[in-house]
Amino acid sequence: MTxxxxxxxxxxxxxxxxxxxxxxxxxxxxxxxxxGHRFPPLHEACSGSGWKLKAPAHPGG
Structure with missing residues (x-):
């Protein structure tokens, strides 16, 4: 899993x-x-359950 x-x-x-x-x-x-920080809560209107990485800040993570 990536x-x-x-x-x-x-x-x-x-x-x-x-x-x-x-x-x-x-x-x-x-x-x-x-x-190292914490993920924020999702907005109430969102039906999702969490966050997925879209683009790393630095290539290779």
Missing amino acids: DEDQVHRPGETVPVSGIYECDCGQGHEYSTDVK
């Missing part, structure tokens, strides 16, 4: 700095997160 396939739950520690997308598949919610 970093892009893994779903991270709100409140978990961010493993790789980058841009994360809600996993609901609608492409409406993004978050820029820093390694």
Whole structure:
């Protein structure tokens, strides 16, 4: 499983700095997160369950 396939739950520690997308598949919610910080909660209107890495901050993670 690659970093892009893994779903991270709100409140978990961010493993790789980058841009994360809600996993609901609608492409409406993004978050820029820093390694070692915590993932933010999803908006109430979102039907997803967590965050998936869209683009790492640095190539190779």
